[in-house]
Amino acid sequence: MKKLILGLTAMTAFAVARAQTVGAENFFNNTIYLQNQKTLVSGALWLNQDGSYIVFFNRGGQKIMPQSAAGPFQLEGREGTYTTRIVGSSTEACLKPDTSTKFTYYTEKGGEVFAGSGCYELPVLAVGASEVKTLPDGKTYKFWLLGGR
Amino acid sequence: MTALVSSRWIGWLGLLCTLAAVIAARPAAAQTHPSDPLAIYYGNTVVCGRTHSGNDLCHVWFYPNGKMVIFDQGGLHPAHYKVFSYRKSGAISVCMYWNDDHTTQPADLIEQPQPLPVRGPMPKMAGKDPGRVCTNDATGRTTCRAVPDISVLPPDQQALAHDTMGQRWQGGMCYPYREDVKPGAVWLEWDDPAPSQDGGDKVWFLAGHH
Numbered sequence: 001m002k003k004l005i006l007g008l009t010a011m012t013a014f015a016v017a018r019a020q021t022v023g024a025e026n027f028f029n030n031t032i033y034l035q036n037q038k039t040l041v042s043g044a045l046w047l048n049q050d051g052s053y054i055v056f057f058n059r060g061g062q063k064i065m066p067q068s069a070a071g072p073f074q075l076e077g078r079e080g081t082y083t084t085r086i087v088g089s090s091t092e093a094c095l096k097p098d099t100s101t102k103f104t105y106y107t108e109k110g111g112e113v114f115a116g117s118g119c120y121e122l123p124v125l126a127v128g129a130s131e132v133k134t135l136p137d138g139k140t141y142k143f144w145l146l147g148g149r
Numbered sequence: 150m151t152a153l154v155s156s157r158w159i160g161w162l163g164l165l166c167t168l169a170a171v172i173a174a175r176p177a178a179a180q181t182h183p184s185d186p187l188a189i190y191y192g193n194t195v196v197c198g199r200t201h202s203g204n205d206l207c208h209v210w211f212y213p214n215g216k217m218v219i220f221d222q223g224g225l226h227p228a229h230y231k232v233f234s235y236r237k238s239g240a241i242s243v244c245m246y247w248n249d250d251h252t253t254q255p256a257d258l259i260e261q262p263q264p265l266p267v268r269g270p271m272p273k274m275a276g277k278d279p280g281r282v283c284t285n286d287a288t289g290r291t292t293c294r295a296v297p298d299i300s301v302l303p304p305d306q307q308a309l310a311h312d313t314m315g316q317r318w319q320g321g322m323c324y325p326y327r328e329d330v331k332p333g334a335v336w337l338e339w340d341d342p343a344p345s346q347d348g349g350d351k352v353w354f355l356a357g358h359h
Contacts, residue, residue, distance in 0.1 A: 031225065031252050040261045042254070044225040056208075056220040060261035065203040066196075069333045069353045073196060074205040077220055079358050101357030130255065148252040149227050 020051050020083040023091030023122070026145070030127055033144040036112060037132065043107070045114050046149060047082060047093060054079045055095075055114045057107045076107050078115070085119065094119040113141055186232060186241040186328050187211055193332050194359045200337065200349035209245075210358055217245065223314065224254040233289025233323065238340055240325035242289030247318040280310035283317055283342065291323040291342035324350075332356030 027047040035042040043057035056077045066073055080097035097117055108116035113135060123131060125145035134140045195209040207221040211230065219226045226247045233242035278300050283293040296302060299310045312320070325340045331354070338350045 033224075033255050033258075035258055037259075040259055042258055042261070044220075044254070046225065054218065054225070056225045058222055058261065061263035062204055066198070066205065066353065067203075069335055069355050071359075073208075073353075073359070075196075075208050075220055075222070077194070077208050077210070077218075077225075077359060098358065101355075101359060103355070103357070103359050130257075144255045146252040146255065148250055149225075149248075 021047070021049060023084045023086060024082075024093060026127075027122070029149060031146040031149055032123065033146055034113060035142045037140040037142060039110065039112075041107060041110070041112055043112070043114065051081050051083065052079065053082050053093075053095060057112060057115065059106060071104065072106055076105055076115075078105065084122075087121075090124070091122045092119040093122055111137065111139070113139070185213070186235075187213075187243065187326065189328060189330065189332075190326065193357060194353075194355040195326075196353040196355060196359075198351040198353065200347055200351055203351050208359065219245065219247070219318075224252075226318070227251050228318075231289070231321075236290075236325055236340065238325060238327075239329070240327045240340065242323050243326050244285065244289050244291070244321040244323040245318070246321045247315060249319050253315065281343075282306055282310045283312075283320075283322070284309065285321055285323055289323045291321070293343045330354050 024047045027045075028049045032045040032047070033042070034045070039060075041057055041059050043055060045056075046054045048054075054077065057075065059074050059076065062072070062074045064072060078097050080095055082093045082095045085092050085094060093114075095114060095117060099117075105115060114120055121135075123133065123143040123145065125131060125143065127145050127147040130142060130144040132140060132142045190211045191213050195211075196205060197207045197209070198205050207219055210218045212218075215229050215231075217228045217230050219228050228245055228247045228251075230243050230245045233244060235241055277298040280296050280299040281293055282296055282302070283291055285291050296310055299307050302310060322342065324342070325338065327336075330336070333356060334354045336352050336354075338352050339348060341348050341350045
């Protein structure tokens with residue numbers, strides 16, 4: 001009985017996680033790479049099947065060196081959870097970053113895509129392909145879908 | 150009777166002495182080091198930086214299951230690690246391996262401007278092929294040495310000297326990790342395997358993942 005309950009619980013959790021990440025399947029074992037065509041900030045996003053994600057940014061050469069553990073740092077990484085939603089013909093990932101850390105995320109302050117909390121349209125790309133796209137906020141990015149991680 | 154009691158006492162005394170000797174012989178490390186020497190690092194971030202400028206070179210996230218994530222200016226790297234022995238400094242040796250099949254960044258990424266001079270590859274002198282050879286020993290220590298001319302090395306060393314950064318990290322790079330640190334700490338690590346940066350690294354230990 002115990003095993004049955006545990007099995008059902010696991011299946012339910014899997015089904016819920018799956019339902020929450022529908023439309024993101026193409027990204028589970030691949031890497032979305034991005035670059036802001038104006039600021040040249042680049043980054044990578046991993047969307048995981050369990051509803052977690054990791055995003056990383058390279059802000060470019062630093063003019064001000066970090067003086068303490070508060071930064072600023074050239075590289076920024078963040079993790080959190082996400083759900084997907086279908087809007088018209090596109091899929092959006094609604095990111096909920098872990099806010100328990102008290103860092104200043106300069107990429108979030110700068111409004112870089114995937115840097116903060118919110119829903120972002122996912123690129124429609126085959127593995128190995130890329131596209132340049134202007135987002136609703138006017139920023140132009142190049143997106144790549146790289147095979148593997 | 151007296152002889153019997155004496156021999157019993159001698160037996161007990163012998164056992165006590167043996168126990169005392171065993172306890173005394175235990176290495177001090179076993180009494181002072183925690184069972185998981187990387188415990189303080191889980192959920193936190195190690196930032197490695199240039200020794201002198203402090204420029205940010207990589208961020209490291211360790212997970213308790215032996216997996217880890219490293220990100221640097223070359224991208225996001227899934228990796229795994231192995232914990233080796235303690236060094237004389239008291240730091241634990243940890244060898245980190247990028248996963249073999251991991252992806253890299255796009256070839257047509259636009260290079261970002263570098264306001265500070267970045268130390269590039271070693272200058273090439275006429276007729277010479279400079280490089281760097283890194284090797285790991287059984288205790289979990291990586292030693293890298295600059296080689297002014299690869300062509301004079303034996304063939305196996307030449308192959309190592311031609312390794313890309315990815316190949317070098319796939320083979321494992323070992324670094325010392327201190328246990329006596331708390332998030333927020335900043336230190337200079339002089340037990341670095343690489344000869345660049347004067348053999349040092351500036352380390353920031355950040356609370357949480359960043």
